[in-house]
Amino acid sequence: RLCCAKMVGVNGAEEALRRDEEARADEVKAVKKDLFSVLLPTYNERENLPYIVWLLVKAFEQIDEQFEIVIVDDASPDGTLEVARQLQTLFGAERIVLRPRAAKFGLGSADTPRGEHA
Structure with missing residues (x-):
């Protein structure tokens, strides 16, 4: 079970990282254009x-x-x-x-x- 808990933790961290990257991409799009x-x-x-x-x-x-x-x-x-x-x-x-x-x-x-x- 510890192994599974670690996997869930890793997957959760990967999901959080993906969401962070998406949020940053949205911020870049929102930055004022030329x-x-x-x-x-x-x-x-x-x-x-x-x-x-x-x-x-x-x-x-x-x-x-x-x-x-x-x-x-x-x-x-x-x-x-x-x-x-x-x-x-x-x-x-x-x-x-x-x-x-x-x-x-x-x-x-x-x-x-x-x-x-x-």
């Missing part, structure tokens, strides 16, 4: 912004990737920033990040604060 950042400079893009944001959101969701869309508005006079705020409300602040600028600096300089966000 985050893709899309820098989207805008100037007078009120009409186009909803389309490009929707397309980006749809594409990232289809491939099950985590992402953020960083909208750098260059002081658009056409209401682009207001549309961006509505998109942020719709899709969430963790997905739509707003970086408005107080004046027109040019779209080419939209990535000047590199690293401040990413």
